[in-house]
Amino acid sequence: RFMSRRASPAFPRLRAALRFCAVAGAVCAVLLPVLNPYRAAHADGRELNPRQYVKNPHAVQHVRAGTDTYAFEYAFKDQNEAPWIWSWSYNRKATDAAIDQFGVPPFIYEPYRPTERELERRRRVIHAGLFRQNGDYVEPDYNAMVGHYMDFAEPLHGLLEQTAGSRRSDKLETLLKFVQDIPYGILPDRLKDRVIAGVLPPPHMFVERWGDCDSKAVLFASVLAHDPSMRLVFLLVPNHILLAVEGIPRPYQHAVEVKGRTYILAEPVGPGRVDLGDTGAYRYDRFNDVIE
Numbered sequence: 001r002f003m004s005r006r007a008s009p010a011f012p013r014l015r016a017a018l019r020f021c022a023v024a025g026a027v028c029a030v031l032l033p034v035l036n037p038y039r040a041a042h043a044d045g046r047e048l049n050p051r052q053y054v055k056n057p058h059a060v061q062h063v064r065a066g067t068d069t070y071a072f073e074y075a076f077k078d079q080n081e082a083p084w085i086w087s088w089s090y091n092r093k094a095t096d097a098a099i100d101q102f103g104v105p106p107f108i109y110e111p112y113r114p115t116e117r118e119l120e121r122r123r124r125v126i127h128a129g130l131f132r133q134n135g136d137y138v139e140p141d142y143n144a145m146v147g148h149y150m151d152f153a154e155p156l157h158g159l160l161e162q163t164a165g166s167r168r169s170d171k172l173e174t175l176l177k178f179v180q181d182i183p184y185g186i187l188p189d190r191l192k193d194r195v196i197a198g199v200l201p202p203p204h205m206f207v208e209r210w211g212d213c214d215s216k217a218v219l220f221a222s223v224l225a226h227d228p229s230m231r232l233v234f235l236l237v238p239n240h241i242l243l244a245v246e247g248i249p250r251p252y253q254h255a256v257e258v259k260g261r262t263y264i265l266a267e268p269v270g271p272g273r274v275d276l277g278d279t280g281a282y283r284y285d286r287f288n289d290v291i292e
Contacts (some may be wrong), residue, residue: 002149002180002290008156013236027076039173044284048188048191048208050067050183050184050185050186050187050210051185051186051187052185052186052244053183053184053186053210054182054183054184054185054268054271055183055184055210055271056181056273057272058075058076058077058083058179058181058182059074059075059076059183059271060073060074060075060085061073061074061076061182061209061210062074062208063181063207063209065092066092067092067208068091068092068093068117069089069090069091070089070090070092070095070203070207071087071088071089072086072087072088072089072090072206072207073085073086073087073152074087074178074180074181074182075181076084076176076177076178076181077181077273078163078164078173078174078177079170079174079176079177079275084144084156084163086156086159086163086178087190088155088156089158090152090203090206091205095152095203095207096199098148098149098152098184098203099201099203099204099207101128101129101130101148101203102129102130102145102194102199102200102201103129103131103191103194103195103196103197104125104126104131104194104195104197105125105129105193105194105195106140106190106194106195108122108125108126108131108195109138109195111149113131114142116199120173122164125145125227126170128135130144130145130148130201133146133264133292139197140196140197140199140214142214142217142221142234142241142291143291145199145201145218145222145223146218146222147225148201148205148273149201149202149210149218150222150225150226152201152202152203152222153202153219153222153223153226154226156219156223157223157224157226157227158173158179158210159160159256160174160182167221167249168229169276171227172245172276173275173276174269175220175223175224175268176220176266176273176274176276177273179206179216179219179220179268179270180216180267180268180270180271180273180274181208181270181271182205182210182211182216182219182240182270183209183210183211183270183271184212184216184269184270184271184291185210185211185212186198187200187211187212187214187215194266197212197213197214199212199214199215200215201210201215201218202215202218202219202222205219206257212242212269213240213241213242213268213269214222216270217241217242217243217268217269217270218248220243220266220267220268221234221243224245230245230246230247231246231261231262231263232244232245232246233256233258233263233264233291233292234290234291235256235265235284235287235289235290236287236288236289236290236291237287237288238288240269242265242266242267242268242269242279242284243265243266243268244256244258244263244265244266245263245264245265245266245276246252246261246262246264247264248262249262249264251278252277252278253276253277253278253279254277254278254279254283254284256284256287258292263266264276264277264283265277265279266280267280267282
């Protein structure tokens with residue numbers, strides 16, 4: 001069961017805690033008094049130290065790491081500057097296993113003999129770590145990540161529908177603001193004994209409470225993957241990644257054509273809270289790669 005209520009004029013003193021039951025966890029929505037800013041209770045040294053960390057003052061992230069669950073509360077403002085808090089939880093054992101699956105061992109980047117057996121071993125390891133071979137490069141497979149972590153995005157999709165309603169444009173703008181309000185930071189290429197190429201999958205980003213452009217793009221796509229009417233592409237430029245959503249752009253929205261389809265640019269990286277079709281100070285004339 002779930003419930004959502006519209007905020008009153010006294011909303012600065014309230015928070016909306018949305019809960020939605022889903023495979024990946026449980027979530028609920030009510031209006032409660034606002035909490036003071038808080039710090040997450042991280043577990044077993046999993047917390048990372050970001051470089052170039054930046055966050056919006058109104059955005060607050062809280063994680064409680066229990067014996068059996070991770071419980072999350074993320075505060076953000078929607079496109080109308082209305083404040084919300086989304087609350088949900090994950091099974092901790094399943095979450096830790098999903099986090100640890102991502103990445104490849106460093107030997108993948110070392111010289112090797114291209115025997116049939118060795119090539120097959122490399123293919124298995126790369127695929128299992130949700131990476132892909134792209135020419136001479138071994139890199140995160142964004143589409144594989146979206147498919148693999150969809151269950152963890154299901155509570156967010158339910159929360160999005162409860163907050164934004166049925167209008168497509170409201171859903172896109174609300175989700176953009178939620179992701180943009182997650183603090184930004186640059187990740188290391190390695191974590192423990194694995195290469196993660198500077199990317200965190202959605203559940204790991206939520207535990208850490210921050211992410212970079214790749215991590216946020218995967219989260220945005222993973223949530224919208226639950227809506228069959230949404231078609232997206234990943235757009236790669238040097239040192240950055242953004243998305244585009246199929247649609248008819250308004251005159252002020254930037255768009256790109258891919259195989260005869262029109263996609264409106266979406267910049268979820270933050271902390272700038274730009275709208276759909278707005279890329280802020282950046283103008284993208286071309287892209288290094290387009291991943292459908």
